[in-house]
Amino acid sequence: MTPTPEYRKTRVVIDAAQLDVLIANLRAQGYEVIGPTVADGAIVYAPLSGAGELPAGVTDVQGPGSYRLEKNGTALFAHVVGPHAWKRYLYPPEQLLFRSVRQGRNLRINEELELKRYAFLGVRPCDIAAIRIHDKVFADGEYADPGYSARRQAAFIVAVNCTRPAATCFCASMNTGPRARDGFDLALTEFSDRGAPEFLVEVGSARGSQTLAKLKHRPAGEDDLKRADALLAAAARSMSRSMPSGIADAIEDHLEDAYWDKIAGRCINCANCTMVCPTCFCTTVEDVTDLSGDIAERWRKWDSCFNIDFSYIHGGSVRREASSRFRQWMRHKLDTWHDQFATSGCVGCGRCITWCPVGIDITEEARTLTKG
Amino acid sequence: MNDPMIPAPFRVKRTRKELEDTFTLELAPIRNSRPFHFSAGQFNMLYVHGVGEVPISISGDPGDPSVLVHTTRSVGTVTDAMWKLKQGDTIGIRGPFGTSWPVVEAEGSDVVIVTGGIGLAPLRPAIYHIITNRKRYGNVVILYGARTPEDILYRREIERWRSRLDIDVEVTVDRATGHWAGNVGVVTKLVSRGGFDPSQTVAMVCGPEIMMRYCVQALNDQGVANDRIYVSMERNMKCAVGFCGHCQFGQAFVCKDGPVFRFDAIERDFYVREL
Ligand SMILES: Cc1cc2nc3c(=O)[nH]c(=O)nc-3n(C[C@H](O)[C@H](O)[C@H](O)COP(=O)(O)OP(=O)(O)OC[C@H]3O[C@@H](n4cnc5c(N)ncnc54)[C@H](O)[C@@H]3O)c2cc1C
Ligand code: SF4
Ligand code: SF4
Numbered sequence: 001m002t003p004t005p006e007y008r009k010t011r012v013v014i015d016a017a018q019l020d021v022l023i024a025n026l027r028a029q030g031y032e033v034i035g036p037t038v039a040d041g042a043i044v045y046a047p048l049s050g051a052g053e054l055p056a057g058v059t060d061v062q063g064p065g066s067y068r069l070e071k072n073g074t075a076l077f078a079h080v081v082g083p084h085a086w087k088r089y090l091y092p093p094e095q096l097l098f099r100s101v102r103q104g105r106n107l108r109i110n111e112e113l114e115l116k117r118y119a120f121l122g123v124r125p126c127d128i129a130a131i132r133i134h135d136k137v138f139a140d141g142e143y144a145d146p147g148y149s150a151r152r153q154a155a156f157i158v159a160v161n162c163t164r165p166a167a168t169c170f171c172a173s174m175n176t177g178p179r180a181r182d183g184f185d186l187a188l189t190e191f192s193d194r195g196a197p198e199f200l201v202e203v204g205s206a207r208g209s210q211t212l213a214k215l216k217h218r219p220a221g222e223d224d225l226k227r228a229d230a231l232l233a234a235a236a237r238s239m240s241r242s243m244p245s246g247i248a249d250a251i252e253d254h255l256e257d258a259y260w261d262k263i264a265g266r267c268i269n270c271a272n273c274t275m276v277c278p279t280c281f282c283t284t285v286e287d288v289t290d291l292s293g294d295i296a297e298r299w300r301k302w303d304s305c306f307n308i309d310f311s312y313i314h315g316g317s318v319r320r321e322a323s324s325r326f327r328q329w330m331r332h333k334l335d336t337w338h339d340q341f342a343t344s345g346c347v348g349c350g351r352c353i354t355w356c357p358v359g360i361d362i363t364e365e366a367r368t369l370t371k372g
Numbered sequence: 373m374n375d376p377m378i379p380a381p382f383r384v385k386r387t388r389k390e391l392e393d394t395f396t397l398e399l400a401p402i403r404n405s406r407p408f409h410f411s412a413g414q415f416n417m418l419y420v421h422g423v424g425e426v427p428i429s430i431s432g433d434p435g436d437p438s439v440l441v442h443t444t445r446s447v448g449t450v451t452d453a454m455w456k457l458k459q460g461d462t463i464g465i466r467g468p469f470g471t472s473w474p475v476v477e478a479e480g481s482d483v484v485i486v487t488g489g490i491g492l493a494p495l496r497p498a499i500y501h502i503i504t505n506r507k508r509y510g511n512v513v514i515l516y517g518a519r520t521p522e523d524i525l526y527r528r529e530i531e532r533w534r535s536r537l538d539i540d541v542e543v544t545v546d547r548a549t550g551h552w553a554g555n556v557g558v559v560t561k562l563v564s565r566g567g568f569d570p571s572q573t574v575a576m577v578c579g580p581e582i583m584m585r586y587c588v589q590a591l592n593d594q595g596v597a598n599d600r601i602y603v604s605m606e607r608n609m610k611c612a613v614g615f616c617g618h619c620q621f622g623q624a625f626v627c628k629d630g631p632v633f634r635f636d637a638i639e640r641d642f643y644v645r646e647l
């Protein structure tokens with residue numbers, strides 16, 4: 001084993017004003033800084049030019065099929081995850097794959113790579129786990145996606161541990177949160193219970209350490225560390241939802257079961273759950289041409305196994321029944337993902353519960369199956 | 373880093389109409405003259421400018437990598453556009469992808485190949501390989517089914533194989549027309565004719581799922597165990613490299629864990645509806 005680098009032991013405290021410095025600093029290093037901000041009544045991930053755009057004093061109230069923002073206190077990170085996930089930047093909803101130019105009977109096929117250096121501010125521990133899952137899909141296998149790999153390698157990650165999970169969160173039962181252990185450049189734990197917010201900072205990389213050096217900070221005391229531990233332990237305890245153990249086996253035991261017809265009767269096949277999910281990675285492709293037909297573009301777009309065309313082969317779709325599509329979603333997330341990538345495909349972020357228009361709760365459904 | 377989603381331009385060297393709805397393209401790379409090596413059973417993604425991209429098995433001789441051969445049935449948007457390509461036109465190619473027929477594992481065993489319709493195209497490379505290395509195998513049985521005598525793919529070649537004294541080739545049609553003097557009925561019925569030692573046989577099956585299902589049954593009835601039966605699965609494919617998720621079949625990605633599977637590995641999921 002390689003020895004733990006010195007910077008991993010760093011524990012300092014910064015005040016909220018330093019976040020502005022951090023953002024400016026990252027921008028000066030050439031990063032586009034993306035972080036949480038309020039738009040259309042939800043917390044979304046968008047480019048930030050300063051800490052003033054963070055959702056100060058905003059809390060999200062989430063439940064199955066419901067989401068609402070409320071004003072409350074002064075904390076900058078009193079919310080958790082919204083409808084956006086970081087895949088929107090690392091593996092965007094629409095990506096130009098190549099342009100094919102026809103000249104006579106020849107084709108010139110040109111790769112189109114858009115390379116951006118992002119700094120993500122406010123990455124929740126569950127989302128770090130989700131990004132690592134995408135690493136397995138897009139970067140670590142036999143084939144690698146160069147766009148994803150480049151953006152991912154460049155990305156600077158400022159994690160924010162969750163001191164106030166939403167009612168839909170169940171990361172503790174998935175072992176992905178509420179505290180990030182690694183996978184970040186810097187990790188913040190917000191103290192907002194005693195006046196103006198302060199942040200305990202942990203360091204996960206050399207570049208994180210260099211970036212932190214430019215911020216005004218004080219060494220963290222024993223009480224700061226205890227305070228963070230207590231907040232995060234309380235956060236873990238406060239999660240009422242959990243993923244039952246044995247769910248993968250339960251799904252295997254119920255592959256042909258009336259249960260799928262029942263749940264399909266509630267599901268409206270909107271595909272929201274897969275769009276908001278930070279680990280869902282499926283895409284389709286679309287071809288477009290200019291009027292002359294000489295210039296063609298091939299686009300890759302997010303897709304969902306809930307779409308009936310998803311499984312189309314000559315003669316008709318394989319998964320014609322809504323029940324088959326629901327089974328694919330749940331079996332993939334909670335069961336076959338383990339065989340494919342040696343991890344669950346669910347990180348416990350709760351997004352699919354919140355953004356399901358009919359309030360289907362993956363933990364409830366899993367419980368039904370493990371009991372049945 | 374090479375983007376595995378970017379096709380390389382290939383030149384159409386020859387086109388050949390095989391059947392009313394089926395054609396063959398012979399291709400060669402434009403940018404380099406490197407031979408196109410592949411294993412029997414693997415497939416490519418074929419991109420038609422502005423129209424789309426589809427998975428098509430390689431149906432040429434793996435022993436002759438100087439030319440890339442694809443036989444395609446025209447069934448929709450992309451395959452129709454592909455048929456319109458003429459000698460000298462350009463097509464985009466990515467590949468080869470996927471697993472292959474167990475032609476090496478089968479050495480020393482009897483080989484039974486059961487296929488129907490266009491399913492012969494993905495198996496032809498395996499047949500070429502076996503014929504080239506005929507001494508390495510026991511009995512070789514090829515069973516092929518077509519709708520009518522007019523639908524028999526690679527007919528002249530099949531007749532050539534049939535004339536050999538060291539391969540047992542049987543062809544059947546669903547419906548006899550003209551001067552057809554051969555078998556009539558489903559290809560699975562031919563399996564019961566035997567001609568192979570079930571405990572020493574490797575079976576390779578390619579066709580629609582329902583046909584493969586009956587073939588496996590017929591092979592089992594003859595005593596061929598599921599770990600000696602190989603099938604080629606078909607699923608929607610948008611990437612062929614594990615990115616798009618479309619080809620999932622239970623825990624398998626058909627594009628990289630398949631398309632050729634040893635049947636016992638997928639047996640359970642194979643019988644589940646709409647997986
Ligand atoms: C591993 C593999 C090997 C194959 N080998 C051959 C072969 O050697 N010869 C041959 O004729 N056919 C083969 N096929 C089937 C061939 O890919 C389809 O017939 C073709 O995709 C139909 O496309 P289309 O646009 O013409 O049809 P449409 O019906 O217009 O299809 C629309 C789109 O749906 C998707 N789609 C439709 N059918 C299939 C299908 N069967 N498999 C995957 N995606 C599909 C494609 O993205 C296609 O562009 C193979 C399929 C697979 C998966
Ligand atoms: S399945 Fe639901 S809870 Fe699990 S990671 Fe996806 S969106 Fe989050
Ligand atoms: S659950 Fe569906 S959309 Fe999500 S990764 Fe799996 S197959 Fe793709």
Ligand code: FES
Binds near residue numbers: 608610
């Ligand atoms: S074809 Fe895209 S994952 Fe297999």
